[in-house]
Amino acid sequence: MLDTSERPLSAADESGQLLLATARGDTAAFEQLYRATSSRLFGVCLRVVPQRSEAEDVLQEVFANVWRKAGQFDPARASGNTWLAMMARNKAIDHLRASRNARQSVPIDLTDELADESPNAQAVAEAALEGHRLEDCLQELEAPRRALLRTAFFEGVTYEELATRSQTPLGTVKSWIRRSLAKLKACLEA
The missing domain is CATH 1.10.1740.10 (RNA polymerase sigma factor, region 2, helix turn helix motif)
Incomplete structure (x- = not known):
């Protein structure tokens, strides 16, 4: 090893x-x-x-x-x-x-x-690279926004549940997620 x-x-x-x-x-x-x-x-x-x-x-x-x-x-x-x-x-x-x-x-x-x-070895390697790239882009987000994104998409939590958990207004949570996704998209396309 x-x-x-x-x-x-x-x-x-x-x-x-x-x-x-x-x-x-x-x-x-x-x-x-x-x-x-x-x-x-x-x-x-x-x-x-x-x-x-x-x-x-x-x-x-x-x-x-x-x-x-x-x-x-x-x-x-x-x-x-x-x-x-x-x-x-x-x-x-x-x-x-x-x-x-x-x-x-x-x-x-x-x-x-x-x-x-x-997937074949090439597909596994490409997926790993994409995963590392996504992780790098996620790290560029502020910690609270990153946590909201992870919770929303990896745990399948609704915006309403996120607002309740974070004690933040629903509109604010939606706005944060929308802006964070736009930043992620820009980072991944760069």
Whole structure:
């Protein structure tokens, strides 16, 4: 594993931070990692292994592997979410290969649904660059405006709820978000 001080983990890569803590044997971090990522990873497993019960078994194997292999996670090579998704996908594919019944139970006309639709390495790299660029642009906003944007778009909170939480008039919240989005757009287009 490379020295993580070469490229510090961003606050946005919570799963990467939790993986590093898990590698040190932190069971609370592992539990938090499970809660934060299990539904997304179950979706990855379910796309490859369409039988729900088998996909659940694969997910269990994935997290058993995460516990054992968290020390292999290298934040210089991939984000925590990317590493976990690759592990889930690979484990699901291994499960399909090992199970003759699973291969025989998939009708030929459904094979297109089993095709790997995950992004290729170039798409993953481009998405990571875009994510870093977005994070840099977000950092240019004032902290309260940045917090409002994150809450509105990443948590799906309405303007009314934001106004209530921040004890700010609704019109002001809408104006702040509109101006912040305009600044983000200008920054990303630059």
